[in-house]
Amino acid sequence: MLTANPNAIRRPYPDDLRAIMSVARAAESRAWLSSWSRFECAITPLWQLPDLAHDLGVGQVLLKDEAVRSALSSFKVLGAPIALVRLILRRFPELALEPRALLAGAHAAALADFTVISATDGNHGRALAAAAQSIGCHCVIVLHAHVSHEREQAIAAYGARIIRIDGNYDDSVHEAARLAEKNGWTVVSDTSYEGYSEIPRDVMQGYGIIAAEALEALEPSIAECPFSHVFLQGGVGGLAAGMASYLWERYGAERPTMIVVEPRQADCLYQSALAGRATRASGTVDSVMAGLACGETSPLAWQFLEGCIDYFMTVEDAEAVAAMRLLAKGGERDLPLVAGESAVAGLAGLRQLMGTPRAAELGLDCHSRVLLVSTEGATAPALYAELVGEPASAVLARQEDWLRAQ
Known part of the structure; x- marks a missing residue:
């Protein structure tokens, strides 16, 4: 399911939101975390996947791989x-x-x-x-x-x-x-509720680091964003708010088209877009995408998402599993990647849209430059092996072979 957000607007980043989260505060967070001993990879790679882009019919697919930043194998290590x-x-x-x-x-x-x-x-x-x-x-x-x-x-x-x-x-x-x-x-929660917003703000602010690194990897001009479309995971909205606010502040009215994707049965952000306010999911919430199996939108995150997320959509668990297998397989020009259940929501959403009339509505075509974020690796190794049909170690071995052949 896909719905356009009627409240999404193209304008400079509002001052009241900048007072809560900003590019400057994200840079400070990044500097503090830079020397933390838990980090194995100071800056995570931004992979280009040309075979996937060709198969989908878009100009470019770029994937930020947060699975490799630390042994925790998750973007949460920034929040x-x-x-x-x-x-x-x-x-x-x-x-x-x-x-x-x-x-x-x-x-x-x-x-x-x-x-x-x-x-x-x-x-x-x-x-x-x-x-x-x-x-x-x-x-x-x-x-x-x-x-x-x-x-x-x-x-x-x-x-x-x-x-x-x-x-x-x-x-x-x-x-x-x-x-x-x-x-x-x-x-210390990553979701806000009445009377509790300061700590979730700091969690979300850490996620702006992902956007900063992705931009630096491409050395873009100040005026033009290197991404035309950004697909972001749902959950309570923290990751999406942290990254979207960064891109909104950086590019203002020229920000990329941004789409939030979540499980069909844990659709709190989709329902919030329909209601025009932070609200609850309509389904059972339980999903194979465990990190996105959230029933209540973070009100603080919604303050940011309401004005800059252009579309909200949902995907089925089976679509997420298919996306996991696709990334694990790799291709002649695409590095095989270990991406967990919640990591692939964006790719599942992109695959669902391409080849349908809705793709044209979003401006997705052969010229589109799409950013995806793989938010986790095999954080539950046994489940990963069950869903993909092989253990993460086998995918990593194939990855090493691919890199040696380049």
Whole structure:
């Protein structure tokens, strides 16, 4: 399903939004994170996929591969850590902490009694646990019934205390807030709700780094965006808001056409576009795209998305699995890539549109330059192998062969 957003406008980035998230603040976040020891790849690659572009009928497909930035294999490593750093700096101004030293664990003794808590579908909790372990504070993670044991183990490996509940992601968000109030802990969530927006803002701001790196990779002119279309994952809206706001501020009315894609049964952003306000999903929420299986739009994210996302669309789980297999296969000119279930929503949306009358409506044709973001690798290795039909290791071996042959 696809719907045009009637509130999307072409105008300069509003000052009231710049006061919340800005290119300048994203640059500061990037500088602070640049020396973090958890990063294995300081800048993630932007791959060109010419065979895929030819098959789809577009001029260019560019894919930003966030799976390789760290061992966490997810874009979330840019959000939770910077939010935790900014939280601690605000909470303990008397300690005069330095952000890079904080991430290096230099102030662990002073923070030994500080505890943060969050709900997660997997990747945000893992990133928060890793950041807390590096900094030296305590971390509690609330997992709902649909989070796999495999993902639970990956979070626990970073020293977090795990609390399991029945229900879905939204139920875990409410439980995390209740436990924080009861125990004097601090919620570090990637979704906002009434009275809670400062930390989600910082999480989203970290995601602007992805847009900054993608632009730098192509060395574009100041005036013209190198992408005509950008496909972004849905979820609660944080990634989309972080990246879209960056591109909107940078290019103003000349920003690219931006499309948000989410699972059909977890369509909170699609429904928000129809309602003209942040609202809930219409379906069961449960999806193979676990990182996007969210039932409630982040009101803070919606402040940004409402004015600059041109289209909202949904895809089926089967379309996501097909996109995973397509990237894993690679091609004569396309590098085989490991992309997890939530990583491929944008590609699934693009494939759904091409060859249909709606593609022309979006201006998608042989001249289009499309940016996709692969937000995660095989964060659940057993599930990845089941869905793709081979383990991630086999895809990586094929990738190495491809690179050697170039």
